[in-house]
Amino acid sequence: MNLREKYDIPPQTVITIAGTVGVGKSTMTKALAEALNFRTSFEKVDTNPYLDKFYEDFEKWSFHLQVYFLAERFKEQKRIFEYGGGFIQDRSIYEDTGIFAKMHYDKGTMSPTDYETYTNLFDAMVMTPYFPHPNLLVYLEGPIDAVIGRIQERGREMEQQTPNDYWIEMHERYENWINNFNSCPVLRLDINDYDLLKNPEAIESIVSRISHMLKQTSHLRK
Numbered sequence: 366m367n368l369r370e371k372y373d374i375p376p377q378t379v380i381t382i383a384g385t386v387g388v389g390k391s392t393m394t395k396a397l398a399e400a401l402n403f404r405t406s407f408e409k410v411d412t413n414p415y416l417d418k419f420y421e422d423f424e425k426w427s428f429h430l431q432v433y434f435l436a437e438r439f440k441e442q443k444r445i446f447e448y449g450g451g452f453i454q455d456r457s458i459y460e461d462t463g464i465f466a467k468m469h470y471d472k473g474t475m476s477p478t479d480y481e482t483y484t485n486l487f488d489a490m491v492m493t494p495y496f497p498h499p500n501l502l503v504y505l506e507g508p509i510d511a512v513i514g515r516i517q518e519r520g521r522e523m524e525q526q527t528p529n530d531y532w533i534e535m536h537e538r539y540e541n542w543i544n545n546f547n548s549c550p551v552l553r554l555d556i557n558d559y560d561l562l563k564n565p566e567a568i569e570s571i572v573s574r575i576s577h578m579l580k581q582t583s584h585l586r587k
């Protein structure tokens with residue numbers, strides 16, 4: 366019996382993993398998908414044609430990058446829908462607008478016109494009754510020092526060259542964002558409470574908490 370059956374998690378469940386850059390979403394996505402025998406939906410970082418350019422010049426590329434991410438995530442959403450669920454998704458579509466686009470608009474690195482065009486597009490595509498929300502958003506949180514340590518350890522060049530202030534501001538925004546998030550049920554996990562690299566069996570207690578939360582919120586889906 367696999368963990369999905371053991372903890373009675375419906376096979377069509379869609380779980381999205383949210384949290385700031387470097388916090389451990391991809392690691393969690395892989396571990397959960399393996400444990401539950403679900404498909405994965407990853408952000409494609411290496412093949413993103415705007416990401417390097419964006420980190421070199423936020424002002425010039427922030428609109429292009431947001432539109433690109435929106436299109437990519439929407440295609441993934443369609444793929445998840447076509448399979449009938451059973452997915453773990455690395456980063457939610459809600460973070461694109463709630464964190465990234467808003468942060469760049471507030472900092473002045475996305476123009477008001479571009480921000481309005483982007484949010485109109487986002488709302489028309491996502492905030493409709495036709496858009497399937499995930500069954501659960503698993504939010505990963507941890508101290509900023511640990512997060513910056515992980516970004517450094519991972520070693521993506523464009524992120525290494527970005528000043529720490531950027532990650533600190535993002536970390537603070539994430540706190541506010543998750544405290545006000547209500548588009549789907551949320552399970553918050555502190556990265557100090559598990560270590561999937563040193564102790565992969567820790568995934569079972571996470572699956573158990575996910576199962577509990579899904580049961581508690583199942584009435585919302587009916």
Ligand SMILES: Nc1ncnc2c1ncn2[C@@H]1O[C@H](COP(=O)(O)OP(=O)(O)O)[C@@H](O)[C@H]1O
Nearest residue numbers: 386387388389390391392515518519560561562
């Ligand atoms: N429990 C952990 N302890 C230490 N490092 C970790 C842990 N989980 C993930 N990492 C490392 O942190 C870095 C960022 O993790 P990743 O899953 O890519 O984050 P994200 O997808 O949120 O950006 C990677 O180098 C990864 O190996």
Ligand SMILES: Nc1ncnc2c1ncn2[C@H]1C[C@H](O)[C@@H](COP(=O)(O)O)O1
Nearest residue numbers: 385386387408410431434461465466524
């Ligand atoms: N919507 C986004 N706007 C700007 N940058 C973004 C957006 N979504 C992801 N990113 C960046 C942040 C990281 O450098 C990479 C991948 O994110 P990660 O949290 O490491 O999975 O893309």
